[in-house]
Amino acid sequence: MRWLLLSLLLFCSTAFADTVKVVFHLDEADRQTAKTIRQINNQLNVDPTTKITIVASGNGLEIFEKGYTNAKGEEYAPQLAELKKRGVVFEACTYSMGVRGINKEQMLENISYVPSGSGRISELQFKEHYVYFKP
Numbered sequence: 001m002r003w004l005l006l007s008l009l010l011f012c013s014t015a016f017a018d019t020v021k022v023v024f025h026l027d028e029a030d031r032q033t034a035k036t037i038r039q040i041n042n043q044l045n046v047d048p049t050t051k052i053t054i055v056a057s058g059n060g061l062e063i064f065e066k067g068y069t070n071a072k073g074e075e076y077a078p079q080l081a082e083l084k085k086r087g088v089v090f091e092a093c094t095y096s097m098g099v100r101g102i103n104k105e106q107m108l109e110n111i112s113y114v115p116s117g118s119g120r121i122s123e124l125q126f127k128e129h130y131v132y133f134k135p
Helices: 002-015 029-046 060-064 077-085 094-100 117-128
Strands: 021-028 051-059 089-093 112-114 131-133
Touching (some): 021 029, 021 060, 021 117, 029 051, 029 060, 029 077, 051 117, 060 089, 089 117, 094 112, 117 131
Parallel strands (some): 021 051, 089 112
């Protein structure tokens, strides 16, 4: 009995010692991009092992479009490239792309595509235990 309790305690302690995983949801690129990049860099500076995925849908897709600049004319592609080097995963909602008339050739390289942004976020939260964050 004691062995069973010790095994259960060990299992629980290692289960909660798993890597921190965060999914950032972007649906408004102009309003969310600078804050998202800053928050991701802060998290990776504190804990470089954090697994981070950005899921973009709706107007948030602009962050992954080639040549995208915000209202101030700032381009984010170089900062996104740095995040990619740090292991951040970028995923774009193909449903939103279709609605907005965007094709994959208009997107930056190294973008993964998912059929539904909300479906992917739900999957990451439920199946892979990601924390949801919407800046």
